[in-house]
Amino acid sequence: MQGNSIAGGKTPLRKYFDANDVFRESHTGLLVIDAYDGHVVFDYQSHKHFTPASNTKLLTYYAATKMMGNTLPSLEYCVVDSSLYFTGTGDPTLLYHHFGYAPTLDFLRHSPFELNYVERPMEDQRLGPGWSWSDYAYYYSAEKSSFPLYGNVVQLRKAASENKTTVVPKAFEIQLFTKLDTSATDYSVNRQEYENVFYLNLPGGDIEVDEDVPYVYSSETFLSLLADTLHRPIILASRFPADCARQSFYAVPADSVSKYILKDSDNFLAEQMLLNISSQLGDTLSSDKTIDYMMKSHLSELSAQLHWVDGSGLSRYNMVTPRAMVNVLNKLYLEVPREKLFAFLPESGVSGTLRRSFVSLSGNIHAKPDR
Template sequence: MKFFLLIFGTLLFFTSCKNSKYSLDSNLYKNSFKGVLVIDPIKKDTLYNHNSTKYFTPASNTKIFTLYSSLHILPNKIPALKYSIQKDTLYIQGTGDPTLLHPYFKDSIAISFLKKHSNIALNTSNFKDNKYGPGWAWEDYDTYYSPEKNGLPIYGNVLTIHKGNNLIATPNYFKDSITFSNLPKRREEHTNMFYYNSASTDTITTPFITNNNVIKDLLEDILQKNITISSRLPEGDKNILYSVASDSVYKRMMHKSDNFLAEQLMLVSSGVLTDTLKFKIAKEYILETKLSNLKQKPRWVDGSGLSRYNLFTPESMVYVLHELYKNLPKERLYTLFPVVNAPKIKKEDTMQKPYLYAKSGSLGNNYCLSGYLITNSGKTVIFSFMNNHFVRSSSDIKKEMHQFFEHIRDTY
């Protein structure tokens, strides 16, 4: 009898899932491209499959691969500095750690360490990447979500400006480079000259240009001591100073879809694997070792998903999500993924119990969502739903997607 009920329930779900195609085949998706894969990880059943082996622009769903890579490569705390002491001089190298005086983390472990030394030499030769990822939009240079990458980030590589009784700039080093202006841009493209609307009371965050001199000057301003730029580090093993708990960075990256953290985590990962900070090193290591069984190898060009050059399939997303599901305690896994709330259509929707733990990804005309769905019966299913090239509003797309998710939640 129990067996019969199980078979009947399964057939009922598949039938109702097919009937639910009214939403996925609605005119909303006309002339656009969608891919969906939903699996039951315990039964190893495929519950829904549509275009799951086709390639899509994933946007910030790319951060799922960055999370997976970081969890496999990085220790429990983020490496903050590599250093070596020779005679009376402390030689330091950045590891790509994004948390040093970051507006959110405000980590100062490295600063406290550096204050103990009188003579400091900074070497930056280990950073071998470009400051921007391939395919990033050039006009985003002054937007908060597109800071430059580098080997020794500081203040999140952004200038934060707000106005109370006086104009407050963090870091204060750039205060004399701020001009009141009504121009739509917030910074000159090729110089650290910033603009702030005199009538504004908003807090704005603008990336600054990073180079050896800027990083050196910022450190000197904080430490109130001279720093030299060294072309080399002493031979031999290097010591490592650690900063914050790695999970705190992963959680911030996933919950806020923080592009800067994602990019820097891939650099930190490459620095753990080798002596070089370069996205490609960490990417190739993961694809060639931990993810060598992927049936559709992605075109993976950055850690954040800012680039439209990225191409991933729903099947690849679900594969990585399944690996995370198998290898992480559920309470830790679901903490790393943000809760996704359904679009509020009715007032009573505000009381809805969370059931989606997933990462979204948005670019113009693209919206993707991949993660874990908890059904009313207590089952967990893993899904990736990718939408590309739609010309309707993304809110319409989200409402249709959530009808599909709610159907699975209520019937499986």
């Protein structure tokens, strides 16, 4: 069945699309294929380009399956005389609340050598192209960086019965200014755009606070947080020694990151995944480098159907056709073990960003929605 006709007439689904004002007056595309033999079941404007939003994370995950090994490279290092030199790879997991034990921190903490940090060159700006840069204080716009800590956010937590707000990392506690606003009905949080100065406005009465606010990333902030965590000094070095043979230190399973990218639609992890992959392609971290590699190799047949800009889908510049997205989904379906793929995708009425959707079809839909 080729989408719009059965024996010369329109299918019931095509008639529904044509009769429904929502579809007729909006930009809509749909492609349904049979996963077993690939034949087209229904096709409605699948050649047109759309903004994919968080569907972009499927592209990021596919890049991880093709270019990432079983474990993320967490840092690169070498030892010269009595000094250990290290640099970041974009690994997003260190002290991020999704992840527990951090072998990378133990590696640095227990090193018998003097620690010297070399800042990794990074092509990406702090926020991505086509993002809403005015959203810098919202958790979903955490800054990209070469060596993230705490997910590059500050956690603000307060129980309704308590007066004190807990701040993690604690180092930011003195930079939080709290104000009582009895005219407000809920709390609000803000941050100065280019400084780590945070404002928490609280209404009168008992109120619970549960907020993650991105912090402004810099080498100085990173070194201060890491030294505080390791309880030992770290020297900022300008470069690796000339005779330094760099090695990679691997820490967290790649699948543990990919699961949160798909199931929880974590923007920060998706952006950092592209940077982490690029650490294997050269010294400079670059999302574009990872995307270009994928588009010239594993996705070369989709070059006219896919304009891929970032890892998370926050960018309004991402453009993709339904045909291209179905192509990528089919690649994943054929190349990733079924049980694993379905475990990573949100499940209707059960988990992730579909846990409150399609509840009547609970457990029967595995998909990556556009949020």
